[in-house]
Amino acid sequence: MRRxxxxxxxxxxxxxxxxxxxxxxxxxxxxCLQAGKNEKxxxxxxxxxxxxxxxxTPSAEELKELMSQHGGVYHTYQRSExxxxxxxxxxxxVKNMSLARVIKPEWITESIAANQLLDYKxxxxxxxxxxxxxxxxxxxxxxxxxxxxxxxLESSNTPKSEKMLEVKEECVPISVNSTSHTDxxxxxxxxxxxxxxNENSTKTAADPNFISEFYNNSRLHHISQLGACFKQHVNDxxxxxxxxxxxxxxxxxxxxxxxxxxxLSPLSFEKGKTIMHxxxxxxxxxxxxxxxxxxxxxxVAVTHSKGGQARPKRAGVDRNTEFSLYxxxxxxxxxxxxxxxxxEIEFESRVDNITDEDEKYGSMSEIASCSYxxxxxxxxxxxxMGAALKLCPNLQTIPYDFDGYKEVxxxxxxxxxxxxxxxxxxxxxxxxxxxxxxxxxxxxSVQDFATVLRAEIKEKTGCPCSTGFGGNxxxxxxxxxxxxxxxxxxxxxxxxxxxxVDIKLKDLPGVGRQTTHKLESIGxxxxxxxxxxxxxxxxxxxGNKTGAQLFDQCRGRDLNPLSFHTIRKSVSAxxxxxxxxxxxxQCIEFLKQLSAEVHSRMIQYKxxxxxxxxxxxxxxxxxxxxxAKFMGHGFCNVxxxxxxxxxxxxxxxxxxxxxxxxxxxQNVDPKEMRGIGIQVTKLESSNAKPTKGAMSKFxxxxxxxxxxxxxxxxxxxxxxxxxxxxxxxxxxKYVSPQKVKTSSSPKHKSPVMESRKSPPAKRRGRPxxxxxxxxxxxxxxxxxxxxxxxxxxxxxxxxxxxxxxxSKDTPLKDPIIKKIDVNEIVQEPSSSKDTVKxxxxxxxxxxxxxxxxxxxxxxxxxxxxxLPCDVEMISEYLCAMVISRNIDKLNIILNFLKRRTRxxxxxxxxxxxxxxxxxxxxxxIAVYGKKLFIK
DNA sequence: ATCCTCCCCTAC
DNA sequence: TAAGGTAGGGGAGGAT
Numbered sequence: 001m002r003r004x005x006x007x008x009x010x011x012x013x014x015x016x017x018x019x020x021x022x023x024x025x026x027x028x029x030x031x032c033l034q035a036g037k038n039e040k041x042x043x044x045x046x047x048x049x050x051x052x053x054x055x056x057t058p059s060a061e062e063l064k065e066l067m068s069q070h071g072g073v074y075h076t077y078q079r080s081e082x083x084x085x086x087x088x089x090x091x092x093x094v095k096n097m098s099l100a101r102v103i104k105p106e107w108i109t110e111s112i113a114a115n116q117l118l119d120y121k122x123x124x125x126x127x128x129x130x131x132x133x134x135x136x137x138x139x140x141x142x143x144x145x146x147x148x149x150x151x152x153l154e155s156s157n158t159p160k161s162e163k164m165l166e167v168k169e170e171c172v173p174i175s176v177n178s179t180s181h182t183d184x185x186x187x188x189x190x191x192x193x194x195x196x197x198n199e200n201s202t203k204t205a206a207d208p209n210f211i212s213e214f215y216n217n218s219r220l221h222h223i224s225q226l227g228a229c230f231k232q233h234v235n236d237x238x239x240x241x242x243x244x245x246x247x248x249x250x251x252x253x254x255x256x257x258x259x260x261x262x263x264l265s266p267l268s269f270e271k272g273k274t275i276m277h278x279x280x281x282x283x284x285x286x287x288x289x290x291x292x293x294x295x296x297x298x299x300v301a302v303t304h305s306k307g308g309q310a311r312p313k314r315a316g317v318d319r320n321t322e323f324s325l326y327x328x329x330x331x332x333x334x335x336x337x338x339x340x341x342x343x344e345i346e347f348e349s350r351v352d353n354i355t356d357e358d359e360k361y362g363s364m365s366e367i368a369s370c371s372y373x374x375x376x377x378x379x380x381x382x383x384x385m386g387a388a389l390k391l392c393p394n395l396q397t398i399p400y401d402f403d404g405y406k407e408v409x410x411x412x413x414x415x416x417x418x419x420x421x422x423x424x425x426x427x428x429x430x431x432x433x434x435x436x437x438x439x440x441x442x443x444x445s446v447q448d449f450a451t452v453l454r455a456e457i458k459e460k461t462g463c464p465c466s467t468g469f470g471g472n473x474x475x476x477x478x479x480x481x482x483x484x485x486x487x488x489x490x491x492x493x494x495x496x497x498x499x500x501v502d503i504k505l506k507d508l509p510g511v512g513r514q515t516t517h518k519l520e521s522i523g524x525x526x527x528x529x530x531x532x533x534x535x536x537x538x539x540x541x542x543g544n545k546t547g548a549q550l551f552d553q554c555r556g557r558d559l560n561p562l563s564f565h566t567i568r569k570s571v572s573a574x575x576x577x578x579x580x581x582x583x584x585x586q587c588i589e590f591l592k593q594l595s596a597e598v599h600s601r602m603i604q605y606k607x608x609x610x611x612x613x614x615x616x617x618x619x620x621x622x623x624x625x626x627x628a629k630f631m632g633h634g635f636c637n638v639x640x641x642x643x644x645x646x647x648x649x650x651x652x653x654x655x656x657x658x659x660x661x662x663x664x665x666q667n668v669d670p671k672e673m674r675g676i677g678i679q680v681t682k683l684e685s686s687n688a689k690p691t692k693g694a695m696s697k698f699x700x701x702x703x704x705x706x707x708x709x710x711x712x713x714x715x716x717x718x719x720x721x722x723x724x725x726x727x728x729x730x731x732x733k734y735v736s737p738q739k740v741k742t743s744s745s746p747k748h749k750s751p752v753m754e755s756r757k758s759p760p761a762k763r764r765g766r767p768x769x770x771x772x773x774x775x776x777x778x779x780x781x782x783x784x785x786x787x788x789x790x791x792x793x794x795x796x797x798x799x800x801x802x803x804x805x806x807s808k809d810t811p812l813k814d815p816i817i818k819k820i821d822v823n824e825i826v827q828e829p830s831s832s833k834d835t836v837k838x839x840x841x842x843x844x845x846x847x848x849x850x851x852x853x854x855x856x857x858x859x860x861x862x863x864x865x866x867l868p869c870d871v872e873m874i875s876e877y878l879c880a881m882v883i884s885r886n887i888d889k890l891n892i893i894l895n896f897l898k899r900r901t902r903x904x905x906x907x908x909x910x911x912x913x914x915x916x917x918x919x920x921x922x923x924x925i926a927v928y929g930k931k932l933f934i935k
Numbered sequence: 936a937t938c939c940t941c942c943c944c945t946a947c
Numbered sequence: 948t949a950a951g952g953t954a955g956g957g958g959a960g961g962a963t
Contacts, residue, residue, distance in 0.1 A: 203948095203949090213950080214949095214950055215950085215952085216950085217949080217950040218950050218951085218952065219950080219952090220947085220950090220951070220952040220953075221950090221952045221953080222952085223946095223947050223952075223953085224947075224952050224953040224954075225952085225953085226947090227946090227947060227953085227954085228953080228954080304948090304949055304950065305948080305949075311948065314948075333943095362948095363948080363949090364948080364949080365948080365949060365950085366949090366950095366951075426946085426947070427946080427947040428947080429947085430946095430947075509945085509946080510944090510945065510946085510956090511945085512944060512945050512946080513944085513945090514943080514944060514945085515944075515945085542958095543957070543958055543959095544957090544958085545956075545957060545958085546944090546956090546957070546958085568954080569954075569955070570953085570954060570955080571953095571954090572952085572953060572954075573952080573953085574952065574953075575950095575951095575952085576951050576952080577949075577950055577951055577952095578949085578950070613940095613941090617951095629948085629949075629951075630948040630949050630950090631948080631949060631950075631951095632949080632950095632951060633951060638942080638943095639941090639942095640940085640941055640942065641940090641941085642939095642940065642941080644939095644940095675951080677952090677953090679953090679954095
């Protein structure tokens with residue numbers, strides 16, 4: 001079965017997102033090498049670069065070779081200057097893309113045959129762009145290919161001409177993947193007869209290709225994946241950086257070249273911090289307009305729909321009923337908040353101006369992004385195409401270009417990352433950057449910095465962006481909004497108070513539709529107005545946290561620090577489109593596929609999970625069977641059910657089994673299902689389990705066990721893997737006592753599962769401790785990482801990854817005073833119920849040195865101050881490295897710590913470093929008789 | 936009080 | 948036609 005990995009052929013962050021550019025460079029390097037080796041036959045293609053899209057004859061591989069032999073350039077990823085070589089393009093892609101440079105492969109072969117560069121215009125795949133494409137089947141060119149025969153294609157061992165002929169016979173271009181730009185070569189011998197079917201039948205989730213087809217086309221899926229990708233990218237950049245930024249000098253030079261450098265009075269932001277928020281302007285549209293200059297300045301929208309054509313209504317659709325159900329539900333909610341009877345409530349709804357009668361404006365394709373010209377007409381993102389056309393009949397539509405978004409985003413991030421890595425990725429086109437240190441370092445004005453950076457981004461990406469600056473992330477963000485489009489704005493400390501008064505509540509981050517409605521229903525729509533409410537009042541309406549957050553926000557305050565490091569807490573996959581089952585088997589089959597999808601993501605993210613949740617959307621009884629949106633979910637009831645496993649797993653069998661069980665328990669008629677989602681939480685790293693560590697042997701006798709680290713014996717073990725390591729079991733006190741029973745069956749095959757109904761039974765044999773995990777952890781941050789002993793580079797079970805947040809347990813006495821985001825740094829070791837088999841607590845000692853470094857890094861970045869017990873714990877760890885004569889790694893960590901504490905320029909941390917160093921040196925003298933040499 | 940489960944809300 | 952995903956924060960209410 002074709003899965004979406006085809007679209008992300010590298011199946012993982014490394015290649016798909018984060019290392020994209022490296023990958024491109026590598027591919028091209030390989031190409032150059034190869035090209036260099038091959039004999040040059042001509043220079044016909046000097047100055048010509050091509051990019052091959054989809055299946056072609058000759059194949060991409062062969063075209064690459066031909067280009068190489070004849071002086072041309074072959075790109076693995078599409079550049080704007082490339083000719084696109086294609087034998088066929090998926091219908092969807094053709095509809096609106098710029099086709100002026102889409103050329104048939106015969107252009108290459110015939111040019112070679114003629115030994116001169118022929119006019120590509122004679123080989124356009126589509127003569128009139130934006131008209132119905134003429135499908136160009138390979139068979140048509142069978143005879144022409146003979147012209148190419150003299151060309152020495154046989155430079156490899158494969159008899160290519162034969163292969164080509166063979167392929168030609170069988171080849172029919174298939175629109176497998178509208179966004180793939182790698183070759184999709186499929187064995188089609190059995191698929192020709194399926195072509196028609198293929199075009200029409202991947203409609204519902206009962207089709208085996210549905211999931212990949214859907215994900216390939218889902219903008220929300222891509223937005224989500226890209227977001228995760230760039231968060232990871234920032235993680236990776238930081239991980240691999242030496243935090244030297246030579247590009248800063250070039251930046252400074254560019255500032256010097258500015259025509260109008262900012263005048264000298266420096267801007268000052270609250271708390272002396274300079275936080276920048278960058279956001280690309282209508283990102284999808286901007287990317288799409290790069291190759292469509294003719295559409296600039298016009299109202300443009302990115303959508304699946306071509307728009308415009310009136311379509312007959314599908315039988316059974318009853319939009320009026322469906323939409324009225326949405327409105328009723330909304331009214332009910334609001335009524336609950338403000339006490340006004342449902343019937344009297346007025347509010348705006350996105351379905352308001354859509355009715356059954358409007359066939360011409362009936363498209364319910366959503367607008368992913370629209371240009372500012374379109375916004376001027378009242379169009380907004382998320383609006384249905386029909387409604388948008390009503391507002392602006394000449395709205396131009398362009399298709400999605402998910403690969404383009406990825407490339408541009410990658411360029412954006414790398415541009416910023418040249419100057420600083422104090423970056424918090426928000427999404428593929430948006431980030432926060434703490435510029436405080438950067439600006440101080442190169443001593444330029446923030447205005448000049450913004451000007452130069454934005455110019456650079458525009459130059460490199462071809463897309464405009466806006467930046468906002470403030471003393472915290474909220475201010476920066478609001479500043480960006482003010483700056484848009486294609487501008488910059490500086491919300492300096494002196495402006496904040498006045499600025500906030502007029503800010504609309506709905507423009508505050510975190511205030512969405514519901515909250516806006518709630519606040520409006522109690523009479524407030526601006527920050528200035530909301531400032532009159534007391535904290536208590538706000539909390540009563542919105543809850544403690546949200547109320548406090550809003551209380552701060554409407555005054556321009558935001559105590560949430562940027563977080564540069566992200567830790568995943570859940571993995572999920574859901575499909576709420578195209579779910580139409582005729583029978584139970586189809587439903588089960590889909591559950592299996594979706595489970596496999598979740599499984600594959602868990603592999604990709606290297607996590608195991610203990611809690612599986614199934615989400616079902618089921619048609620509400622009153623809702624029409626036929627949905628207003630084609631294959632949409634319509635008006636539904638939503639149910640979530642979860643199951644807690646004893647052991648964290650990523651086993652596809654277990655996941656599938658649990659999911660099916662959860663589904664059966666719901667007893668829903670498969671015909672009524674409209675959406676299905678699977679989520680896995682309580683994550684742990686799936687890295688290898690701890691192995692026996694030598695360190696513990698001598699350390700356990702030398703380490704006093706701290707009070708809050710008190711450990712206990714574990715009488716039974718969690719899994720076989722652990723049993724043999726029982727001698728080294730350690731566990732911190734704060735870990736929840738719930739434990740996992742021994743299983744004698746092989747770990748991942750064991751279907752032993754515990755229903756969530758079961759009591760937290762595993763507590764037997766263990767006194768309930770740990771009623772306050774967060775308290776003990778906040779006492780000593782390092783405690784959270786306790787783990788089985790392990791030295792050096794042996795595989796380990798990483799306890800700090802993907803655990804649960806400890807923060808939600810922290811009660812906020814004063815909701816205005818927010819906690820520092822500790823959970824960004826540290827996580828409880830796996831689930832609180834998890835049992836790491838350990839005999840006694842040994843702090844960090846079980847962790848490999850890289851993990852400790854990672855932990856230190858995250859901690860340093862968090863702004864958390866170390867406590868004496870933390871210092872002691874770090875010292876212990878490093879001293880243990882001395883004892884185990886692991887000096888080279890010790891050196892790395894010490895140097896790391898030294899460098900970072902210097903960088904931070906924080907007295908407390910410098911002091912910490914000195915303390916730690918002292919202890920290490922003492923141990924060095926004890927063990928080696930001399931001190932460690934530190935650069 | 937605190938935890939857990941099942942939601943709801945938000946953002947991109 | 949149309950591609951209504953995904954992760955995180957947080958609240959309500961029941962169990963402990």
